[in-house]
Amino acid sequence: MKNYPIQNWIRVLLGVCGLMLIAVLFVPMWRIDLDAPQYPEGLQMLIFSNKLGGNVDIINGLNHYIGMKTLHTEDFIEFTILPYLIIFFALFFIITAIVRKRKWMITLLFSFIIFGILAMIDFWKWEYNYGHNLNPEAAIIVPGMAYQPPLIGFKQLLNFGAYSVPDMGGWIFIAAGAILLICTLFDFMKNRKFSKMNKMMSAGLTGILLLFITSCSPAQEPIKLGYDNCKSCKMTISDAKYGVELITLKGKVYKFDEVNCLLSFMKEGSLKKEDIKEIFFTDFCSPHQLTNQKTSFLLKSNQLKSPMGGNIATFSNNDSLKFYTAKWNGETILWNQLFN
Numbered sequence: 001m002k003n004y005p006i007q008n009w010i011r012v013l014l015g016v017c018g019l020m021l022i023a024v025l026f027v028p029m030w031r032i033d034l035d036a037p038q039y040p041e042g043l044q045m046l047i048f049s050n051k052l053g054g055n056v057d058i059i060n061g062l063n064h065y066i067g068m069k070t071l072h073t074e075d076f077i078e079f080t081i082l083p084y085l086i087i088f089f090a091l092f093f094i095i096t097a098i099v100r101k102r103k104w105m106i107t108l109l110f111s112f113i114i115f116g117i118l119a120m121i122d123f124w125k126w127e128y129n130y131g132h133n134l135n136p137e138a139a140i141i142v143p144g145m146a147y148q149p150p151l152i153g154f155k156q157l158l159n160f161g162a163y164s165v166p167d168m169g170g171w172i173f174i175a176a177g178a179i180l181l182i183c184t185l186f187d188f189m190k191n192r193k194f195s196k197m198n199k200m201m202s203a204g205l206t207g208i209l210l211l212f213i214t215s216c217s218p219a220q221e222p223i224k225l226g227y228d229n230c231k232s233c234k235m236t237i238s239d240a241k242y243g244v245e246l247i248t249l250k251g252k253v254y255k256f257d258e259v260n261c262l263l264s265f266m267k268e269g270s271l272k273k274e275d276i277k278e279i280f281f282t283d284f285c286s287p288h289q290l291t292n293q294k295t296s297f298l299l300k301s302n303q304l305k306s307p308m309g310g311n312i313a314t315f316s317n318n319d320s321l322k323f324y325t326a327k328w329n330g331e332t333i334l335w336n337q338l339f340n
Helices: 008-026 056-066 078-099 102-132 168-190 196-215 259-267 318-328 335-339
Strands: 030-036 039-047 052-054 153-157 160-166 244-248 253-256 276-282 290-292 297-300 312-315 331-333
Touching (some): 008 078, 008 168, 039 056, 078 102, 102 168, 160 168, 244 259, 253 259, 297 318, 312 318
Antiparallel strands (some): 030 160, 039 052, 297 312, 297 331
């Protein structure tokens, strides 16, 4: 692989990325938001490069009741090492821009990827340790229950909804990595024809980027009967035929025991319509799979007897809808009629 000089516009972007990383030292890198009825404004734990911030004292008080260790900045060696690693990569970006050598940029890219992977593994291990190593003499003990927050996305922990996502510093890191990847790919394309090695490397780098984007997308979760609670009425979801699931753009997952509960939740104004990514209905017919609202068919009939009296069933295909409409003398309805 020849060590071509990189283009000037790439040098500028790399230099900007280096300066961006310096800003990471002063802003939160990650955040974990906790939502619960007793805390309508929510609680936050902010993770900086050198400390914990947010409502750490309140969270520690709550964790004490379930047997989790209290969180203290001095307990984490990462907060001592991480600022130096950030400075190292900031200088690496800037020096690469000055040196102008392609091999420097490729070395920086793979070093940055390895650092990101190791950092996420370390974060997961930290969450696992705090969520599973509980005090057996805690005031509240739920057999088989662990309290590990999600690595990224949303997870229900008893009556708390935990939402884990990059904060400003984390997004800066992601942006710097994406810019570095794009610059590397463009540099490959610019220098003559692709060699076999270049093609393989480009395909691998593109795959890593797509994998990251896919992993950060909000994911559908199965509704656990007898375990999950309805977000609206707070009742335990127990009927497999009527469940509903809503996913927000931020990745939070809300579950409901029927369509009417979802409508009630929306009327409360807790969530704006534009914040909804997807809605899934449970197919009334066995095996009661979740199907996207956009491809579902709705039937209303007083003979249904749904958990909260909404008496609306949903189907994944039109044939089932026609059969049960005739059987129960029901009325076919459109989602927009209910939602609006």
